[in-house]
Amino acid sequence: TLEVDTSQELSVGELLERANRDRTPNFDEPVLIGGDIALWSEADRNADPCTSSGCLWLKYTDGNVYIPYYIANHYCKQEIIVRGLQSFSTVSCIRFRPYQNGDHEWLSIESRNGCYSHVGRVGGGQTVSLSRQGCLYHITVQHELLHALGFNHEHTNLFRSNLKLCISPLFSLGMEYNFYKINTLNQGTPYDYNSVMQYERYAFSKNNLPTMEPIPNSNVSFGKATQMSQNDTDRLNRLYKCCKCNKLYTIISILFSLYSRWCD
Ligand SMILES: [Zn+2]
Numbered sequence: 001t002l003e004v005d006t007s008q009e010l011s012v013g014e015l016l017e018r019a020n021r022d023r024t025p026n027f028d029e030p031v032l033i034g035g036d037i038a039l040w041s042e043a044d045r046n047a048d049p050c051t052s053s054g055c056l057w058l059k060y061t062d063g064n065v066y067i068p069y070y071i072a073n074h075y076c077k078q079e080i081i082v083r084g085l086q087s088f089s090t091v092s093c094i095r096f097r098p099y100q101n102g103d104h105e106w107l108s109i110e111s112r113n114g115c116y117s118h119v120g121r122v123g124g125g126q127t128v129s130l131s132r133q134g135c136l137y138h139i140t141v142q143h144e145l146l147h148a149l150g151f152n153h154e155h156t157n158l159f160r161s162n163l164k165l166c167i168s169p170l171f172s173l174g175m176e177y178n179f180y181k182i183n184t185l186n187q188g189t190p191y192d193y194n195s196v197m198q199y200e201r202y203a204f205s206k207n208n209l210p211t212m213e214p215i216p217n218s219n220v221s222f223g224k225a226t227q228m229s230q231n232d233t234d235r236l237n238r239l240y241k242c243c244k245c246n247k248l249y250t251i252i253s254i255l256f257s258l259y260s261r262w263c264d
Helices: 012-020 042-046 079-086 138-148 230-239 246-263
Strands: 031-033 037-039 065-071 094-098 106-110 125-130 163-165 212-214
Touching: 012 138, 065 079, 079 138, 125 138
Parallel strands: 065 094, 065 106, 106 125
Antiparallel strands: 031 037, 163 212
16 A cells, blocks of 8 residues: 655645545545545534634643644554654644543544544544545645644635635536635734645646636745745744743743732
């Protein structure tokens, strides 16, 4: 079976579309929107699952966000997944750590049918599917983990005024919901063509014509990220209020708790 190949030239959107093409989900698997976003039912298609509160992972008193993960043992090579998980700790306060007994919420990373994740924390053990057939790339691992952390696709950004959606026959083929505008939690950062959450020019095209073109210069390259962009990590740090001054934060918390006790 194809576990890791060398499709270096494919963008994240192309890799995801290739892996999820002709997907036949099992009865216990979710429906997908936008190519790889898991929903419990078709009825949730119009809802933005992460703007209502409660989808963020919890922060601990040391300023870090610890997210337990479990990697199913059917992978021959877990390194690419582990590398993706660890890449977050060097740029943010997100700390993925192995599942331990007693954890109530965790990411269950499994090779199911396709690459997909829910948006944000949904409770219990939530599946992040990274199929051995086509999902084991650094960029697809980062992409699915950003979904699990609460982020949507960049091209569905409410403020995408610099992106023209080409009205083509695909919109009559029921593909338009892949482009619905939603709150992508961009945290005040500008629209980012280099986001790992941005699909490329021909995403979801049924006729080999572009579905998206940048404005004003339609020749600008986009959707070709090879890893999380600066904006991706800025958004992550702002959404989770990661602070470079974690030690100071800890000292202040301790002083505050001593002060509260002393005042009682
Ligand atoms: Zn996605």
